[in-house]
Amino acid sequence: MMLQNIFTPMVEATLYPEKHPKVAELLKHVVGFDSVDDEGNPEAGCGCETPREWTGDQNPAYCWQLYYLWANIKVINNLRKSKGLNTFALRPHAGETGDVMHLAATYMLADSINHGINLDKQVTLQHLYYLDQVGLSISPLSNNFLFRKMKDSPFPKFFNRGLNVTLSGRPAVVSHEVSERSERALMKT
Amino acid sequence: MARSPPPCFIRRSDDPLLEEYSVARASFDLSMTDLCELSRNSVLQSGFEDKLKKEWLGENYMKGVKHCDVQKTHVPYIRAKFRAEHLALEHMLIRLMAAGKKDQILKEMQLQYGIARNAHRSILHENFMLSGSGGQGQHDDGDDGIDPNIFAPG
Numbered sequence: 592m593m594l595q596n597i598f599t600p601m602v603e604a605t606l607y608p609e610k611h612p613k614v615a616e617l618l619k620h621v622v623g624f625d626s627v628d629d630e631g632n633p634e635a636g637c638g639c640e641t642p643r644e645w646t647g648d649q650n651p652a653y654c655w656q657l658y659y660l661w662a663n664i665k666v667i668n669n670l671r672k673s674k675g676l677n678t679f680a681l682r683p684h685a686g687e688t689g690d691v692m693h694l695a696a697t698y699m700l701a702d703s704i705n706h707g708i709n710l711d712k713q714v715t716l717q718h719l720y721y722l723d724q725v726g727l728s729i730s731p732l733s734n735n736f737l738f739r740k741m742k743d744s745p746f747p748k749f750f751n752r753g754l755n756v757t758l759s760g761r762p763a764v765v766s767h768e769v770s771e772r773s774e775r776a777l778m779k780t
Numbered sequence: 781m782a783r784s785p786p787p788c789f790i791r792r793s794d795d796p797l798l799e800e801y802s803v804a805r806a807s808f809d810l811s812m813t814d815l816c817e818l819s820r821n822s823v824l825q826s827g828f829e830d831k832l833k834k835e836w837l838g839e840n841y842m843k844g845v846k847h848c849d850v851q852k853t854h855v856p857y858i859r860a861k862f863r864a865e866h867l868a869l870e871h872m873l874i875r876l877m878a879a880g881k882k883d884q885i886l887k888e889m890q891l892q893y894g895i896a897r898n899a900h901r902s903i904l905h906e907n908f909m910l911s912g913s914g915g916q917g918q919h920d921d922g923d924d925g926i927d928p929n930i931f932a933p934g
Contacts, residue, residue: 622827680827703825722870726825731807732800747808750818753863757822758804760796 594642598663605671618671623680625705626660628653630689654696657683661700682728686710688738698725705759708734711745721754728759816854820845 600614608615630653637652642659645651661681668678685697686709694716697704703726710717710727720727731744749756805815823836833841838849845860876885 677829721867722874724867726821728822728825730800732796732803741803741807744808746804747810750808750810750814753866755821755825757818757825758797758800759822760800 594659594663598667601667602670605667605674605676619677621679622677623682623702624660624664626657626683628684630685630687630693632689634690653690653693657693657696657700682726687734691716694720698723702726703728703755706730706734708739708745710754711748717749717752717754721752724755727754727756729756730759733760813854813856813859817859820848820853820855 600611601618604611604614604618628650632650634652635647635649637655640651650656660683664679664681671678680702681700682703682705683697683701684706685701685704686694687706688709691709691713694704694707694710694713697707698716698719705728707720707727708729710720719725727749729744729746729749731739731741731746734744735741746756801815801818804810804818810818820837823833824841826833828836836852838847838852840847841849844864845855846857846864848855848860850857850860873885876882
């Protein structure tokens with residue numbers, strides 16, 4: 592069970608730092624959690640199963656995964672706050688592709704999100720993101736190769752409208768793979 | 781750079797981020813002010829400790845973008861003020877609508893914008909209209925009367 596693998600050691604290290612000094616020290620330097628997957632994949636419906644009951648082969652719905660991630664982080668944050676330790680933010684990838692309503696889930700659960708370029712397809716949500724200044728960390732360059740061409744990027748529109756946007760590089764894991772191409776892109780512009 | 785070492789650059793000085801900024805600057809025609817605002821947002825969103833953020837954004841950054849230190853963020857006050865006011869206005873409108881005053885506000889806004897537009901127009905007419913063409917300050921609605929050469933010198 593993935594949730595258990597991630598969060599059980601964290602709870603233990605928070606409760607008994609002397610037993611797990613390395614994990615406890617590491618957690619002090621962690622600021623948040625991201626969740627990444629191809630959002631375009633077909634997903635199962637959003638039901639009320641608990642993670643323990645999820646036994647099918649298919650990936651559970653995006654909102655479902657996000658909810659349990661959020662719930663666990665919330666519990667740990669409360670625990671850590673009561674011990675005077677740092678807390679964690681939830682900053683998932685969302686709205687890169689796939690169902691626009693993923694962004695509704697992140698609006699309610701996340702502190703800020705990565706990408707969110709699908710917001711230009713859903714004006715109501717965009718307004719909510721504006722009103723609450725939910726952070727959007729957009730990387731037009733990586734979108735350029737994967738999902739959305741530079742000239743169609745909603746970034747300038749979001750920025751002019753006053754959404755809390757910023758630029759980010761692509762995640763370290765994929766950066767090497769695309770760095771050569773993006774340098775070429777840089778030269779072209 | 782307008783902002784000698786932007787904090788987010790120091791911490792993540794890998795090439796990708798720099799690339800992202802310069803490509804965005806080139807392809808979206810961003811000004812230096814825009815870039816500074818973006819990097820300020822970046823620091824605001826980041827998970828760095830309060831102490832570091834205070835060092836990068838100014839003591840009172842928690843109170844909102846208007847309270848960031850201009851010397852540090854290089855985001856001009858007028859830009860921060862514009863963003864903050866715009867957001868506050870939007871919040872106010874939502875709240876008034878929630879209170880069921882939508883129609884009233886719409887009417888009021890139409891009235892106020894109308895007054896502002898008319899005032900603007902009469903200033904143009906009074907100051908820039910060439911003498912003799914059209915009645916001074918008296919005009920019906922529509923794009924009438926304003927001489928295309930009003931901004932020509934002399």
